[in-house]
Amino acid sequence: MIDLLWHQWSSIGAAGYARPDDKRIIDPEALILATTRFGRHDSRLMDEAVDWLVKFGNRISLQRLQGLNKNWPGVADPRVLAAIAEVIGRQVAHRKWRVLVDESVEASEPEGFFIGKDGKPISNSMDADPTFSKHGLMRGALDLRGMSQAPDPQNRQNLIFTLRALLGVNARAEIMAWLLTHESGHPAAIARSTGYFSKSIQQILNEMAESGQVASIRIGREKHFSVPRRESWQELLCPATEDAAGFPVWVDWMPLFSVVTHFAETIGKPGLDDTSEHFQAAKLRDALYDCTAALAQAGRVHAMQAKPGLRGASLVNALLADLEKLLD
Structure with a gap:
């Protein structure tokens, strides 16, 4: 997970x-939310992410960030998100980020910000950063080197940012990215995949259809939308080069990050390693059941080796193998 986050942050600047061979479109808001939790395991990753956001926070959709955070509880660490938002919101150009600080939960008992290999917060002996301390997180001063570049x-992989530069930081960018990576779709499916309200997507699609670049057709009771000149748009936005060929693919990152988070919390529960294999398998089976809907949305249910009928070591080994491949 840490490697994937590093790769995606590096890819956006x-x-x-970064790995140049990855064709999966990066979801900026999903990346931020996942980093607030897993970035606590890598100090440099966290600081480079904040460095990028301080410079390019205006390229993030705060409306979408809030929506995804609400729809997928547990992925983000709310205290970390609030602390980062406060750091970014100090700049006049990024003052809208302060809304995330206003939504933050009250700080709990102070704990070390970074997490060690044993899964426990590391105590901080340095002068604590006052912003993070206010949110109950003890860490040294941020190391912002100012080396971040624009996407x-x-x-x-940066298709979302390209479309935001072209269409604005709004739902139109995600809608266009989705339509360019699918033959067609109805508003409910697009809304579910992009993290916006279905009615909002319906209204925007109807407006986009007036441009002549988006078409609609009614199939039964549902209205499906598509881009008739999809290949032309694909070639315009991502022309083939010697290093890269083919249009990037859409990935529903939030359900995948939700699954990884849920299993990480299950596996990381104190004392689980000391329990019987049967007990461990039972806990993992419960987690698998809880994650079924997210796996279905991500299109990964049928690819899972782990099945509810497996027991003991067979289930544990199958799930661990699935988790290794989940983010590939």
Whole structure:
């Protein structure tokens, strides 16, 4: 998970190393939410992510960030999100981020911000950062090196940012990205995949259809939308090069991050390693049941080796193998 987050942050411009062969479109808001939790395991990842947001926070849809956070509870750490938002919101250009601070929960008992390999918060002996301390998180000062770059439009993973530059930081960018990666779809499916309200998507699609670049057809009681000149749009936005060919693919990242978070919490429960294999399998089976809807939305249910009928070591081994491949 940490490797994936590093790769995605690097791909959008944070200082780091990206994998050039990945064709999966990055979801900026999902990336931020997942980083608030898993970034606590890697101090440099967290600080480079904040560095990027301080420079390019205006390219993030706060409406969508709030919506995804509400629809997928548990993925983000609310205290970390609020602390980061406060850091970003100090700048006049990013003052809208302060709304996330207003929504934050009251700080609980102070704990170390970064988490060690044993899964426990690391106590901080340095001078604590006052912003994070206010949210109950003890860490040293942020190391913002100012090395972040804007998303490269030549990198096809950054399609969302390219479309936001073209259409604005609003639902139209996600809608267009979805339509360009699917033959067609109805508003409810697009809304579920992009994280917006279905009625809002319906209204925007009807407006976009007036441009002549989006078409609609009624199938039964549902109205389906598509981009008739999809290949032309694909070539315009992501022309084939010697290093990359083919249009990027859409991935529903939030349900995947939700599954990983749920299993990470299950596996990381104190004392689980000391219990019987039968007990561990029972807990993992419960987690698998809880994650079924998210796996279905991500289109991964049928690819899972772990099945409800498996027991003991067979279930544990199958689930661990599934989790390793889940983010590939």
